[in-house]
Amino acid sequence: MTVSPRQFERWYSGTVKTEPYPDSCRILEHMFGYPVQQLLAPAPDKVQQLTPDGTLGQQHHISSGIVPVRGALGSLSASVNHNDLAAASEWPLWFGIRLAHLMALVDSWQGSAIQFGSLQALLHQEILMFDAAAPEGHYSFQALHALSRRQALATLAALPVTLSTSSTASESTRSTAATEYFLSRCAASLTACWHLLRGSDLATVYQMLSTYLLALEGVAQQQSRYQQAAARLASQAHRICGIVALHHDQLRVREHHCKQALYYATAADDSSSRASALISLASTYLHKYEPHKAAAT
Numbered sequence: 001m002t003v004s005p006r007q008f009e010r011w012y013s014g015t016v017k018t019e020p021y022p023d024s025c026r027i028l029e030h031m032f033g034y035p036v037q038q039l040l041a042p043a044p045d046k047v048q049q050l051t052p053d054g055t056l057g058q059q060h061h062i063s064s065g066i067v068p069v070r071g072a073l074g075s076l077s078a079s080v081n082h083n084d085l086a087a088a089s090e091w092p093l094w095f096g097i098r099l100a101h102l103m104a105l106v107d108s109w110q111g112s113a114i115q116f117g118s119l120q121a122l123l124h125q126e127i128l129m130f131d132a133a134a135p136e137g138h139y140s141f142q143a144l145h146a147l148s149r150r151q152a153l154a155t156l157a158a159l160p161v162t163l164s165t166s167s168t169a170s171e172s173t174r175s176t177a178a179t180e181y182f183l184s185r186c187a188a189s190l191t192a193c194w195h196l197l198r199g200s201d202l203a204t205v206y207q208m209l210s211t212y213l214l215a216l217e218g219v220a221q222q223q224s225r226y227q228q229a230a231a232r233l234a235s236q237a238h239r240i241c242g243i244v245a246l247h248h249d250q251l252r253v254r255e256h257h258c259k260q261a262l263y264y265a266t267a268a269d270d271s272s273s274r275a276s277a278l279i280s281l282a283s284t285y286l287h288k289y290e291p292h293k294a295a296a297t
Helices: 005-013 022-032 082-088 091-107 113-132 139-157 161-165 176-196 202-220 227-247 251-267 271-287 291-296
Strands: 048-050 056-059
Touching: 091 113, 091 139, 091 176, 113 139, 113 176, 113 227, 139 176, 139 202, 161 176, 161 202, 176 202, 176 227, 202 227, 202 251, 227 251, 227 271, 251 271, 271 291
Parallel strands: none
Antiparallel strands: 048 056
16 A cells, blocks of 8 residues: 555644545554544544553653654654655665665676776765765654665675685686676775774674685785785775774784785785885884884884
């Protein structure tokens, strides 16, 4: 059963002069457990508890901000415009469509290995658009947007998991197409992880990375046309793991990840990644009160 916004407004305001069609009445009564006459009636000044059989129970005070409408239709906030409610309900759908588009983009990404950086840059801009589209105003709308955004990012972060944990992962990476497929998913995952770090999803980020980092390092250590690209991505993954370790005050773990990030950045012959890894390693030594090592880095 579908209801137009205009019809819902009539029901909600209690201005209905005629009852809905019998089929609609039966559905409403089944859903809410009250006679349709009571569901669609205007609210009294003093609200009384209604029982499903239509009798009145004890009076209850209703907190401010909630419209005292009889039945289940009265649980909506009076301060919220119904057009806003309809718009807020579209966020999961909007994120679902954007996520499907991004996943198709990732899985169809083709070209030379150096273009994984271009893929990450494109995904980064798309995720920034997620943030720019965040609603202003009512907290519940912002919360729904944030929840949908987090779910989309977590899905992107998990893309390589099924490939790296499958029983045929080691065999599939021997195929050029499969390797490119795996690395494009790793690139997408790392981009999502960078954005998840800005929230409170450190455990999620570490869990995702730990499922495919070993497989990614395997590609980075094998001679192939994708070795440098895989090493560049592995360096990123270790830098992210180092950030998570720092938040948990695990300085030895962070030092290990920073050294690994530096190792793979050197293997990738990427000056930018190498500089970032050196900065992370130097900051680790400063946190460990070892300034002489930081200066020598």
